[in-house]
Amino acid sequence: MRYYSLLFFFFLCSFLQAQISGRVFIDANNNGLYDLSEKGVANVCISDGFTVVQTNVDGLFTLSPQADSRFLFMTTPFGYFAANGHYLKLQDSTLSTLDFPLQHDPHQQKDFLDFIQITDTETSIYGTWIDNVRNFSRANKSSFIMHTGDICYEDGMRFHAQQVNSKLMGRPVYYTVGNHDLVKGAYGEQMFESLFGPSYYSFEAGPAHFVVTPMWNGDYKPSYTKDQVIAWLKQDLLLKGKDKPLIFINHDFDIGSDYVLRGERDSIDLKHFNLKAWLFGHWHDNFVWNDIENDVKIVSSNAPNKGGIDHAVEQFLHIKLTGAGIASITPRYTNLRSHVKIAKPVLTENKLKLHAIAYDSDRPIKNVSASILDAERNLLSTFDLSAVSDWAWEGHTREDINRDRYVELQVNYVNGEYDIRREYFGENKKMPSMDLIWTSNLESNIWKAGPLLHGGKVYAATIDDAGNGKAAIIALNAATGKQIWRFNTKNSVKQKMRIAAGILVTTDVEGNVYALDAETGALIWQKELHLGRTLPNYMSAGALQDNVYYTGFGSYLSALDLQTGQLLWKNRDWNGGQAMPGELYATATSLITGANWNSLFLHDRRTGKLLWSKKDEGIRFRSSGIAMDGQHLFVAGLNTLFVLDEPSGKEIRKHTFSEDFKSMGSPLVHDDLLVVPTGNCGIMAVDKQSLEKRWHFTTRESLIYTSSYTSPERHELVATVESAVVPFKDYFVFGGSDGFLYMVDRRGKLIAELEIGAPILGDPFIADDEIFITDFAGNVHRIHFKS
Structure with a gap:
């Protein structure tokens, strides 16, 4: 047999530019070889990357490979998966045939498809995300897993080939060439090809035709050209x-x-x-744009194993397709197992309203039910909870909870497993110093856009990283939590909103500015800053000063009249980078902003002229806003705190720490302290004058990973605080990504805490003894502090 294999290889090499032949067949006995009784498959496309041919009625094909051809690959047809892979290496001496065996894929339907997208994993370390993707795809019978590039570098590619392959994941895994997958070799994609096959190819699944193309440039020059890929693509698509x-x-x-x-x-x-969707990664953000005019969905995802550059949460995407295109996208957040939390039941309109948090990265939840038990654990009543967002569940019962009662929650998963949590509520329970008054869910996740309290109303905005039409600005009654009005936005509003003169103003991730009547929610004016651009998405909070709204970044950083939306000026002095996920800051004379991968910028607020910029020592990777004290700017870089002179940008002093300051929360200047949220270890207070550390308060492990490149893979504490620290009486109040609301004193000692159960990214808003917060599950909470 070895002799015949070598003979075949010699023949193949000798006649590579002559015709070669093979067949595509249904491998009924799963032995990987063609048997006479097995049926060929007609009209299957076969290519060497230059020429595309189709199989005949018996599944046979002939093709004359180009001299530069390295692969023979098949467009796997609908209803099948490639038993031995979708490609063959033409220079492989072990080849005995050029056949492609197929097996039926029971997970595919003609008019429906379910698959998973992952991207930018950039790791050679085994992480929980791999188990999450494997288990979830199996539970949902997903047809395949698509990795959209940046695997990355030599170690990362070797690791993925060994650990994230079709055999171990239980479903076909496809890979895309990213810029960091073009590495040193005879040509940039050489190592990718040795592990994953051709750098461009196509396949059919469900009702759709998928085309996978490589990054056009990267760390090393590839051998392919865009013209070469286009020439192949024209044949493939025809x-x-x-x-x-x-x-x-x-x-x-x-x-x-x-x-x-x-x-x-x-x-x-x-x-x-019939282009219906473009799937990609690269930007390390979560962003979906619905191009309504062309009926195309543009889908960008962050990695499943770390926080994004714009502090996007780690995720993979669960995508469903029909013949009309993408039907739905569901982000799945990794590293959560049996995460269940019961909130304090609240009596409203003679009914007991129960809120709960339930989420699991691996196992889709089938249903959630609650039971009320008396002090002797006798069952009093049961009722079902309904999902109001991807994390939040709520239900009602008329059972009196003012006496000794237990609430038992049961979470049932689609695989038959379940979790049970029990919590005591009643007269004998020690009442916390932070007491939940009401909770209202807005039916989608909330980032940092809220809460904002004004005129008896609480404003917040929801995000929709899947493009499912759930992005909105909502006004609630501050006393009751009932919704007053809702305004649907084109895309997610992720950052703080501003209000003045009865006008609520904010900007979504596409660069659309909305000015609403704060009382009624009616649109006063709307302006598109991007002018058709979609990337990078916009993540900074605007600034409002003297009835001028400052928003945007780079070439569309703009000053707009609050009343009319009239453009007062637009930045012409710099461009590039990504919008930093903090907030713009306006002083009497200046506007301070920045861009990730670029610089900190200070503009003349009235004319827009750039006065100075600074990018050294980590400032170009800044995530937060700034704090001011007189003419001094307090700025957090990667791990260094700076004090800068506002007029000149001159560095007055700085101090480098072991802590990581990649947080969206702005620093706080309070008396003699500078209090700074961190990306990995809670909050820290330093002396305002010397920048020497005074104290450190460490929170718990994050429930989600948002701070840039933070990950649980290294098995080190990641205690992120994305919320700003807000002064309250003699205390500081802030929310953690661990799902807790904290109150500490001026020495960093814990005074009170309340477990919410979902990450708190937005800044608390405090009025008298009432604390308003939002959480990632889409909840707005009113909390009363008891001194």
């Missing part, structure tokens, strides 16, 4: 069914708004081939 949706895969969204892919000499208009 053989695609006209009405079949096209799902385009690349590591980046590297195409114009006309969806024409252009090389140096050639081009192809993807709209002519």
